Amino acid sequence: MNSDLARDLDALLADLSRGRPGHAAEVDACAPTHRGGALNLVDYATLRRHDLRDLQDRLLDVGVSPLVGCEDDVEMALGAARAAVAALRGEDPAAFADREATAAARDAGEAALADHADDLLGRARHGRSGRVMVTLPSKAADDPGFVLDLAERGMDLARINCAHDDPERWEAMIAHVRAAQGAVGRRIPVSMDLAGPKLRTGPIALGAPVGRARVTREDDGTVVEPARIWLTADGVDPAVAPAPPVTRGRAPLRVRVDPEWLAARSPGDVIHVPDTRRVGRRFTVVSAGADGMLAEGQRNAWVRDGTTIDCDFGRTRVRGIPAVPRRIRVRRGDSILLTSDMEPVEPPRHGGEIRLGCALPEVVEALSVGDRVLFDDGVIAAEVTATPGDAAADGPWARLEVVRCREGGRWLGSEKGINVPGVEVATPALTDEDRRSLRFAARHADVVALSFVRTRQDVADAVTALQEAAAETGRELGLLLKVETRQAYRSLPALLLEAMRHDRVGVMIARGDLAVEMGFESLSEIPRNITLMCQAARVPVVLATQVLESLTKTGMPSRAEISDAGSAQRAECVMLNKGPYVAEAIETLDAIHSRMGRIQRKALPLMRHVDSWD
Structure with missing residues (x-):
């Protein structure tokens, strides 16, 4: 057996030697700080082309490390295993590896990754192996105290999603982060996610301008919270309109009046409000002041914009109720016509064919019969049944049949995500809008995240744009590659080699999108593979999507997501999404990572002392 092991390990070492020359130019093109990692990445990609499971079992059988932790230095790890096998055969192990050199190589790989993580993401706080990135909600632009609270609780990086808000609000958010950074006495980098090409459903025609004032009831029908209407003066800008004096229950229906x-x-007045269902509703004024007036009722009320209300024979029309966004009910077996037409569509009547626009015509044009199309994070799955063949005169289209959907159907709205697993789309990751956002980030932020990266050219375009921005501003931004598509996952070694031409680079693993693209059954394997590949490249990883999601949104974590958060400690940084309980989620993640850092380092379990086994 030992001779077979020696032969197999020699074959792997020879394969590494053969693989290197073909990538020499790519390694040389990397930034100096990344060349060692680039060479190790080439070795690791070569190694992972082999199925090593049988070899690992046989190494374990003879008491030799089964290549666990080889990512730090692949050649040294294989050499160490070969030296151990040589010793078992009575040969001189020094001919294959030097123990001190092997340990030094492993330490150098770990140190390089740690340095790159510190440079890109900021230093991890004492007692923690990783960092916490927090997605800032819109309120962070208006509330510096909220941002300071996040920093005090343990936020290490602040994330701004460029798909939301605008440059004025981004600038306010960043100013509040910088102030919080000064207050807590540590660096808090700002990362800005570029929106990328918007692969989303097109607009759906709005409904009537109708608002609803709703009561909250117990199961027996008892009213717990009344329906509320907040009335302010006509002519007040809605953006600066005063907030209603309500701290609990449902938000009031907001209207403007004469x-x-x-x-x-005045308080006690009774207002008669016509309901759209041709019934009357009574609301009693409970407070009135310079900012506005709050009225409460014991019944639900649907109120149309322009409706006349009256009180003591004084009448006025209500204004400011927006048109109702509409959605389309989708059921299994429904037919969907997906087109490049972005005109608002009417929801079908009586089960007719559903028509939907797609924001990227290139996607519709790339579809073929049999391709899968997923909507709204994969909750609706459809299959292409027909295409026009040659280019259609009125633009590309594809007819789909819904093959998976919740029993009873699912609502689908506009601006919902579309995924086309396995379909290669020739659309650049860096849009004109992204280039404008990148120029803003170059002046104000520390890192940009490239969304929907698919090809090596996408990365090359981003690196060039960063170099141009640095020449204009004198500030060099870090770069995060968001791996969220099947194409990006399969091309990861090439994408990393291209990105490593830049000094400060990392990878964000968008688990939610990857799960939709690759299948939920692969969700445990793929992020692990990406993390190990990046470890070999000595490039830091940010693990994103739905970490402590229930806790962030509801204040109560599930048992499964606590375990998930513990596993996330293998990444250099973990991203929390926005939610009403994000501050509590930061503290929980901080505690989990502080504890896990004592028993786990990357993929290597650390066997600390267990008191209960004494």
């Missing part, structure tokens, strides 16, 4: 009519009202 200022003179409003000024004549």
Whole structure:
């Protein structure tokens, strides 16, 4: 057996030697700080082309390390295993590996990764192996105290999603992060996610401008919280309109009315409000002041914009109720016509064919019969049944049949994500809008994240754009590659080699999108493979999507997500999404990582002392 092991290990070492020359130019093109990692990445990619499971079992049978932790230095790890086998055969192990050199190589790989992580993501705080990135909600632009609280609880990086808000609000958020950074006395880098090409459903025609004031009831029908209407003066800008004095229950329906009519009202007045269902509703004024008036009722009310309400024979029309966004009910077996037409569509009546626009015509054009199309994070799955063949005169289209959907159907709205697993789309990751956002980030932020990266050219374009921005501003941004597509996962070694031409680079693993693209059954394997590949490249990883999601949104974590958060410690950084309980999620993640850091380092379990086994 030992001779077979020696032969197999020699074959792997020879394969590494053969694989290196073909990538020499790519390694030389990398930034100096990344060349060692690039060479190790080439070795690791060569190694992972082999199925090593049988070899690992046989190494373990004779008491030799089964290549666990080889990512730090692949050649040295194989050499160490070969030296151990040589010793078992009575040969001189020094001919294959030097123990001190092997340990030094492993330490150098770990140190390089740690340095790159510190440079890109900031230093991990004492007692923690990783960092916490927090997605800032819109309120972070208006509330510096909120941002300071996140920093005090343990936020290490702040993330801004460029798909939301605008440069003015981004600038305010960043100013609040910088102030919080000064207050807590440590660096808090700002990362900005570029929106990328928007592969989303097109608009659906709006409904009537109708708002709803709703009561909250117990199971027996008892009203717990009344329906509320907040009335302010006509002409007040909705963006600066005063907030209603309500701290619990449902948000009030907000309307604007004639200022003179409003000024004549006082607490105790009864307002008669016509409901769109041709019934009357009564609301009693409970508070009135300079900012507005709050009225409460014991019944639900649907109120149309322009409706006349009255109180003591004084009448006014309500204004400011927006048109209702509409959705389309999708059921299994439904037919969907997916087109490049982005005009708002009407929801079908009586089960007719559903028509949907797609924001990227290239995607529709690339579809073929049999391709899968997933909507809204994969909750609706369809299959292409027909295409026009040659280019259609009125633009590309594809007819789909819904093959998977929740029993009873599912609502699908506009601006919902579309995934086309296995379909290669020739659309650049860096859009014109992204280039404008990148120029903003070059002046204000520390890192940009490239969304929907698919090809090596996508990465090359981003690196060039970063170099141009650095020449203009004198500031060099870090780069995160967001791996969220099947194409990106399969091309990861090439994408990393291209990105490593840049000094400060990392990878964000978008688990949610990857699960939709690759299948949920692969969700445990693929992020692990990406993390190990990046470890070999000595490039830091940010693990994203749905970490402590229940805790962030509801204040109560599930048992499964606590375990998931512990596994996430293998990454250099973990991203939390926005939610009302994000501050509590930061503290929980901090505690988990502080504990896990004592028993786990990357993929290597550390056997600390267990008190209960004494």
